[in-house]
Amino acid sequence: MVIGETIPCLPFLETQKLLLDKPPDSSVTDQLNTTQAGPEALERIREQVTAVRAGLAQTIVGQEDVIEQLLIALLAGGHCILVGVPGLAKTLLISSLAKLIDLDFSRIQFTPDLMPADITGTEVIQEDKATGQRAFQFVPGPVFANVVLADEVNRTPPKTQAALLEAMQEHHVTSGGKKHVLPHPFFVLATQNPIEQEGTYPLPEAQLDRFMFLVNVGYPTQQDELDIVLRTTSHVESRLPTTITGSELAEMGEIVRQIAITPSLALIATELSRLTRPREDTNTTNAATELVDRCVRWGAGPRASQYIVLGAKSRAAMHGNPIVRREDIEAVAAPVLRHRIKLNFQAEAEGVTVDTIIQAVLANVDQSLQNSPNREQIAQVLRS
Numbered sequence: 001m002v003i004g005e006t007i008p009c010l011p012f013l014e015t016q017k018l019l020l021d022k023p024p025d026s027s028v029t030d031q032l033n034t035t036q037a038g039p040e041a042l043e044r045i046r047e048q049v050t051a052v053r054a055g056l057a058q059t060i061v062g063q064e065d066v067i068e069q070l071l072i073a074l075l076a077g078g079h080c081i082l083v084g085v086p087g088l089a090k091t092l093l094i095s096s097l098a099k100l101i102d103l104d105f106s107r108i109q110f111t112p113d114l115m116p117a118d119i120t121g122t123e124v125i126q127e128d129k130a131t132g133q134r135a136f137q138f139v140p141g142p143v144f145a146n147v148v149l150a151d152e153v154n155r156t157p158p159k160t161q162a163a164l165l166e167a168m169q170e171h172h173v174t175s176g177g178k179k180h181v182l183p184h185p186f187f188v189l190a191t192q193n194p195i196e197q198e199g200t201y202p203l204p205e206a207q208l209d210r211f212m213f214l215v216n217v218g219y220p221t222q223q224d225e226l227d228i229v230l231r232t233t234s235h236v237e238s239r240l241p242t243t244i245t246g247s248e249l250a251e252m253g254e255i256v257r258q259i260a261i262t263p264s265l266a267l268i269a270t271e272l273s274r275l276t277r278p279r280e281d282t283n284t285t286n287a288a289t290e291l292v293d294r295c296v297r298w299g300a301g302p303r304a305s306q307y308i309v310l311g312a313k314s315r316a317a318m319h320g321n322p323i324v325r326r327e328d329i330e331a332v333a334a335p336v337l338r339h340r341i342k343l344n345f346q347a348e349a350e351g352v353t354v355d356t357i358i359q360a361v362l363a364n365v366d367q368s369l370q371n372s373p374n375r376e377q378i379a380q381v382l383r384s
Contacts, residue, residue, distance in 0.1 A: 039320075039322070041255050042255070042317060042320045042321070042322060043320055045075075045252050045255060045317050045318065045320070046317075046318065046319065046320040048243065048244050048248070048252070049071060049075075049318045051243040051244075052071065052097070052100050052101070052243050052244065053067060053071075055096070055100040055240050055241060055243055056093070056096055056097065056100065058238040058240060059089075059092060059093075059096045059238050059240065060089055060092065060093050060096065061220065061224045061227045061228045061231065062220050062221060062224035062227075063088075063089070063093070063217065063220070066082070066093070066215055066217050067093070068315075068318075069213055069215045069332075069335050070082075070093070070094075070097065070189075070213075070215065071318065072213070072311050072314045072315050072318065072332060073187075073212050073213045073311070073314075074097075074101075074187060074249065075249075075252055075253060075256050075314040075317060075318065076212060076253070076256055076307075076310045076311055076313070076314040077185060077187075077253050078187075078211070078212025078213065078307065078310070078311070079168055079187060079188040079189065079190070079210060079211045079212055080187070080188075080189050080190070080211060080212060080213045080214075080215060081153070081189075081190045081191070081192055081208075081211050081213070081214045081215065081339065082094070082189065082190070082191050082192070082215050082217050083191075083192045083193075083194050083214060083215065083216055083217065084191075084193075084194070084216065084217030084218065085193065085194065085195055085219075086193060088217045088218075088219070088220075090191045090217055091107075091149065091151060091191060094147065094149050094189045094191075095107070095149065096240055097147070098146070098147040099240045099242070100240050100241070100242065100243050100244070101147075101242075101243070101244045101245075101246065101249055102242040102244065102245050102246060103145075103146035103147045103185070103246050103249075104145040104146045104147070104183060104246075105145060105146070105147045105149070106142040106143070106144070106145035106147070106148050106149065107142070107148075107149040107151060108142050108143075108148065108149065108150055108151065109151050109152070110150060110151060110152050110153050110154075110155045110156040110160070111155055111156060112155060112156060112157065114156045114160045115160060116159060116160050116162070116163035117141065118141060118142075118160075119141050119142060119143050119160065119163045119164065120141045120143055120163050120167070120173040120175060121138060121139050121140040121141035121143070121144070121173070121175060121180070122138075122139060122141070122175065123136040123137070123138055123139075123175060123176045124136070124137060124139050125137075136176060138175055138176065138178070138180060140180065143163075143164070143167050143173060143182065144180075144182060144183060145183065145186075146183050146184075146185055146186060146187065146246055147187050147189060148167075148186075148187070148188050148189070149189055149190075149191070150164065150188055150189070150190035150191070151190075151191050152191060152192065152193060153190040153191065153192055153203065154192050154193075154200045154201055154202060154203060155200055155201070156201065157201050158201055158204065161201065161203060161204075161207060162207070164188060164207070165206075165207055165210065167182060167186070167188070168188050168210045168211075169210055171184070171186050184246075184250060185246060185249055185250050185253065188211075190211070205340075205342065208339045208340070209301065209303055209339075209340060211339065212307045212310075212311065212335075212336065213307075213311070213332075213335035213336060214335055214338045214339035215335055216338070252317070255317060256310070256313050256314045256317045257310075257313065259313040259316050259317055259321075259322060259323065259324060260322065260323045260324070261309060261312065261313065261323065261324040262323070262324070265312075265324055265325075265326065265329055266309055267369065268326075268329055268365055268366075268369070269305050269308040269309045269312070269329055270305045271365050271368055271369055272304075272305075272308060272329070272333050272337070272361055272362070272365055273299070273300040273301070273302070273304040273305040273308065273337070274299075275288050275289065275292065275299075275361040275364070275365060275368055276292060276296065276299030276300045276304075276337060276340070276341050276357060276358075276361055277292070277296070277298065277299035277300070278292055278293050278296055278297075278298070278299065279292070279293055286364045286367050286368055286371070287360055287363070287364055288357075288360040288361045288363070288364035288365075288368065289364075289368070291352070291356075291357065291360050292357060292360075292361075294346055294347075294350075295343055295344060295346050295347035295350065295352045295357065296341060296342065296343060296344065296347070296357060297342045297343065297344045298341075298342050299340070299341055299342075300336075300337050300340035300341060301340065303340075304336055304337055304340050307332075307336045308329060308332055308333060308336050308337075309324070309329075311328075311332035311335075311336060312324045312328035312329045312331075312332055313328075314332075315328045315331055315332060316328050330362060333358060333361075333362060334355065334358050337354075337358050337361075338354055338355070338358065341354050341357055341358075343357075
């Protein structure tokens with residue numbers, strides 16, 4: 001199976017029967033009606049997303065999948081890493097998106113000599129001219145913006161990379177023993193060069209886990225590249241109109257969390273994450289678990305399951321759907337799991353990549369649930 005290929009989605013009751021061989025009671029089916037996102041709100045989100053796409057088309061050629069994944073992360077309130085070789089408009093895409101959504105934008109060029117205070121800000125001594133008294137005053141750094149572009153984030157040492165950890169997780173920074181709240185909404189959109197490793201510092205797994213998506217930015221098609229050349233070598237300049245305000249984006253994020261998801265699809269989301277981990281229980285086996293046992297050192301944690309569900313809700317809202325569908329889960333699985341799977345030397349020897357693991361997991365998730373030795377426990381949880 002290829003990532004992005006749609007697997008037929010069974011209706012909720014049929015899926016429950018397939019997975020558990022027991023009919024769900026009314027307490028489970030009632031969860032289908034928990035959404036408060038009305039059709040007007042969903043239509044407004046769909047129209048605003050369409051407007052953003054049209055605006056980005058003025059500066060970005062192609063890259064529809066990259067744009068969709070980036071918009072999904074923004075609606076869900078998640079951070080994102082864009083990985084691609086130089087010259088693929090990663091920085092231009094992020095800056096254009098910030099202009100279209102009318103957000104405060106800040107770019108940090110990560111270099112080996114960058115210090116944490118260069119990102120978060122620092123305490124400086126200020127003198128009151130009237131009284132002559134001196135006091136420390138906090139001067140905010142570039143992290144105090146709605147959209148922070150961490151350009152080539154792997155070029156700075158871990159000490160400086162860690163300056164983003166508190167900001168990304170808690171949405172505030174601490175300086176001089178005081179907390180300083182960051183603007184809302186707040187997104188860290190990082191870029192990374194995958195081919196140049198000399199003089200770089202790979203992000204620790206704990207920090208990678210804070211990013212909702214890892215998006216691979218590939219080369220454009222020949223037609224798109226021709227369009228890029230013709231656009232960028234002329235005197236025509238594009239002026240991007242503001243399509244969404246920051247407050248509207250925050251409201252859209254609240255609507256995303258109101259999108260409903262059936263327990264069966266939530267169960268599939270958790271199983272996708274669990275299948276990426278080497279087995280502790282050897283009672284069940286399929287092609288995915290055998291491949292993972294052989295090639296994976298460790299897999300995705302619970303945060304991956306959370307982001308799969310949240311990303312699926314965001315994608316459903318973007319397409320005007322009040323409930324998550326199977327194809328929404330599958331569409332976000334790869335960018336969520338890609339940076340949360342650590343391969344071993346056996347995988348390198350066999351030429352197995354992370355995307356190979358994800359394809360196997362997606363292809364075998366239904367079989368894994370059907371053969372699970374914990375079917376009774378799962379049924380009890382779904383009925384609680």
